[in-house]
Amino acid sequence: MTMETGQQPSAGTWLLRGIVALILMFLMTPVLIIVIISFENSLQLRFPPQEYSFRWYVRFLADPAWQRAIWVSLQVALITTVLATTLGFFAALALVRTRMRTKLVIYGFLLTPLIVPAIISAIAFYMTFAKLGASGSVLGIALGHTMMALPLVVIILTAAFRNLDERYEWAALSLGAGHWYTWSRITIPLAAPALISAALFAFLSSFDELLIALFLSGIRAQTLSVRIWNSLTLQIEPTIAAVSAFFVALTVLVLALDALLAYRTRRRQS
Amino acid sequence: MGRERPATDDARRRIHLLMLAPAVLLLCVFFVIPLLGMIRRSFVDGNVFANYASIFSSDVYLHVFLLTFRISAIVTAISLLLGYPVAYLLAHAKAGIARVVLIFVVLPYFTSVMVRTFAWIVLIGREGIINQQLAIYGLRLPFDLLYNEAGVLIGMTYILVPFMILTLYASMRGIDPTFTRAAYGLGASPAAAFLRVFLPLSLPGVAAGSLLVFILALGFFITPALMGGPADITLAMLIEREVEITMNWSFAAALATTLLIVTLIAFAVYARVARLGRLLEPLS
Numbered sequence: 170m171t172m173e174t175g176q177q178p179s180a181g182t183w184l185l186r187g188i189v190a191l192i193l194m195f196l197m198t199p200v201l202i203i204v205i206i207s208f209e210n211s212l213q214l215r216f217p218p219q220e221y222s223f224r225w226y227v228r229f230l231a232d233p234a235w236q237r238a239i240w241v242s243l244q245v246a247l248i249t250t251v252l253a254t255t256l257g258f259f260a261a262l263a264l265v266r267t268r269m270r271t272k273l274v275i276y277g278f279l280l281t282p283l284i285v286p287a288i289i290s291a292i293a294f295y296m297t298f299a300k301l302g303a304s305g306s307v308l309g310i311a312l313g314h315t316m317m318a319l320p321l322v323v324i325i326l327t328a329a330f331r332n333l334d335e336r337y338e339w340a341a342l343s344l345g346a347g348h349w350y351t352w353s354r355i356t357i358p359l360a361a362p363a364l365i366s367a368a369l370f371a372f373l374s375s376f377d378e379l380l381i382a383l384f385l386s387g388i389r390a391q392t393l394s395v396r397i398w399n400s401l402t403l404q405i406e407p408t409i410a411a412v413s414a415f416f417v418a419l420t421v422l423v424l425a426l427d428a429l430l431a432y433r434t435r436r437r438q439s
Numbered sequence: 440m441g442r443e444r445p446a447t448d449d450a451r452r453r454i455h456l457l458m459l460a461p462a463v464l465l466l467c468v469f470f471v472i473p474l475l476g477m478i479r480r481s482f483v484d485g486n487v488f489a490n491y492a493s494i495f496s497s498d499v500y501l502h503v504f505l506l507t508f509r510i511s512a513i514v515t516a517i518s519l520l521l522g523y524p525v526a527y528l529l530a531h532a533k534a535g536i537a538r539v540v541l542i543f544v545v546l547p548y549f550t551s552v553m554v555r556t557f558a559w560i561v562l563i564g565r566e567g568i569i570n571q572q573l574a575i576y577g578l579r580l581p582f583d584l585l586y587n588e589a590g591v592l593i594g595m596t597y598i599l600v601p602f603m604i605l606t607l608y609a610s611m612r613g614i615d616p617t618f619t620r621a622a623y624g625l626g627a628s629p630a631a632a633f634l635r636v637f638l639p640l641s642l643p644g645v646a647a648g649s650l651l652v653f654i655l656a657l658g659f660f661i662t663p664a665l666m667g668g669p670a671d672i673t674l675a676m677l678i679e680r681e682v683e684i685t686m687n688w689s690f691a692a693a694l695a696t697t698l699l700i701v702t703l704i705a706f707a708v709y710a711r712v713a714r715l716g717r718l719l720e721p722l723s
Contacts, residue, residue, distance in 0.1 A: 179629060181629055181630070185524055185527070185528060186528065188524050189524050189525050189528045189540070192521050192524065192525050192600075193525070193540065193543040193544075195521070195597070196543050196544060196547050196597075196600065196601070197543050197546070197547065198562075199547075199555060199558035199559055199562060199597065200546060200547055200550055200555070200558065202558060202561070202562065202568065203554065203557070203558045203561070206561065206568070213566075214561055214568075215568070215571060216568040216571065216572070252465075256461050256462040256465060257462065259458035259459070259461065259462065260458065260459050260461075260462035260463070262458060263454075263455040263456075263458035263459045264459070266451075266455065267451070267452065267455035267459075268448075268452075269452065269455065269456075275459060275463065277710075278463065278466070279462060279463070279466065281466075281470070281471075282466070282470055284654070284702065284703070284706050285474070285699060285702065286657065286658020286659075286660075286675060286698060286699075286702060287658065287660065288658055288660045288675040288678055288679060288695070288698075289474070289477070289658065289678070289695045289698060289699055290470065290473075290474075292477065292678060292679075292682050292691060292692075292695060293470075293473040293474045293476065293477040293695070294469070294470075294473050295682070296473065296476065296477055296480065296682075296688060296692070297472065297473035297476050297477075298473070312469050313469065315465070315469070316465075316466060316469050316470045319462060319465075319466065323462075370549075373549065376551075377551040377552070377553075379552075379553055379661060380660065380661075384682070384683075394551070394553060397553055397554075397557070398553060398661075401553070401556075401557060401560070401665055402664075402665070405560070409557060410557075410561070413551075413554040413557055413558070416550065416551045416554045417550055417554065420546065420549050420550045420551070421546065423549070424545060424546065424549060
């Protein structure tokens with residue numbers, strides 16, 4: 170507990186560090202183990218693998234049923250990303266800049282899908298839209314996912330736009346630039362890193378979402394998450410380890426890109 | 440504000456409303472209206488509150504409520520116990536170390552809940568990796584950890600600890616380190632400085648983190664469904680069964696409405712404690 174006081178670390182400090190190291194191991198081990206055992210060659214998942222191979226990856230990527238699921242997940246996630254990021258962008262910019270007294274209420278309203286338990290949102294969406302043709306429809310699932318991704322986008326963008334000085338735009342306008350020119354040359358470029366970051370997390374949230382996709386899946390539109398779920402509830406197959414490792418890789422990619430964006434933004438500002 | 444402002448207050452207001460409208464409208468159509476429809480469906484023609492009456496008069500359903508609350512409370516307590524030391528170290532560590540620690544927290548946090556649950560099934564199952572490792576020394580776990588309440592607690596705690604750590608860390612970063620230094624300067628021991636100065640100052644963060652984890656735990660579905668035994672039915676699982684298996688939508692809607700009300704009450708407390716309103720103030 171003396172980390173800030175400049176003295177020699179005491180026994181208490183070492184104890185704290187030891188405990189924290191154990192907790193961090195608890196957090197990271199399952200994720201790492203999934204990735205490692207996905208390279209196991211045999212039918213039984215063992216740690217460490219007896220023999221390393223890409224067998225289950227080949228099975229995953231070559232199977233038409235898994236391919237279809239990847240394609241459905243990609244379509245759903247892309248539609249979700251475009252819709253949620255676009256809507257969230259305008260909403261977040263207005264929220265940070267407006268002086269409306271109701272802005273806190275609107276902000277809270279836009280975050281409600283985050284507060285309502287996913288199972289409730291999913292069955293409410295399902296009960297309303299299943300009969301209207303949303304069942305088994307990529308667009309139906311994507312609209313549901315957009316509602317879940319919108320709060321994430323709004324949180325990320327409002328946080329970023331607090332740093333976005335409106336005076337740059339006023340300067341452009343006062344120098345004779347048109348509104349459209351100011352938008353495309355000042356506002357959008359300044360907001361771009363935050364927009365990309367928000368889009369990445371919207372994509373990831375849709376890719377991972379299970380419940381809405383599960384209720385609406387039907388036979389035609391099973392996302393990857395729904396297929397994993399079906400496998401876990403019926404019969405666990407070793408392919409799932411490879412699919413899981415694929416999800417972990419996607420998460421690492423999104424976090425790495427986000428960190429890179431944050432790093433570049435910081436460097437440009439300083 | 441300067442004279443170069445491009446539009447009058449009225450025009451700006453109109454532009455801002457126009458920018459907010461699409462998001463708000465879409466949320467109404469695809470989220471609020473379905474929710475209201477669900478709540479309406481929970482009331483039965485004739486005896487309006489029949490569904491609610493049968494929820495609260497049946498031991499079976501009350502048992503599900505109690506189990507859900509108990510699991511959520513235990514998960515919250517363990518998450519706090521595990522999360523506090525990590526957040527404390529994060530708040531006091533040098534930037535480089537903090538960055539490494541955050542990777543350990545954030546990577547699991549953003550990894551699919553289902554994938555992380557699967558990892559625990561592989562780890563603690565009867566033929567799982569932990570028993571495989573123990574078997575090398577001729578040992579095995581003396582009791583099953585999977586497909587019972589222990590499994591649910593392990594899985595849910597694992598998934599919710601990062602929420603606790605990040606909430607606590609955000610709050611602890613706001614604690615002025617000069618207070619603790621002042622306590623040292625006045626001769627306090629590290630333990631006394633922590634217990635009498637830092638710990639009380641961190642309590643609002645503790646309240647916010649605990650409420651958040653508790654709220655999330657109440658509505659958990661994936662982990663208890665995959666890691667629990669036949670008797671470990673949480674509220675979210677019961678709702679899913681009523682929709683998918685029993686197909687009693689009206690009753691499912693009543694259960695969901697009850698869960699919704701409990702969640703909203705807990706969230707109202709959370710919003711006050713965490714002072715969410717501050718997040719919108721422009722910096723400049």
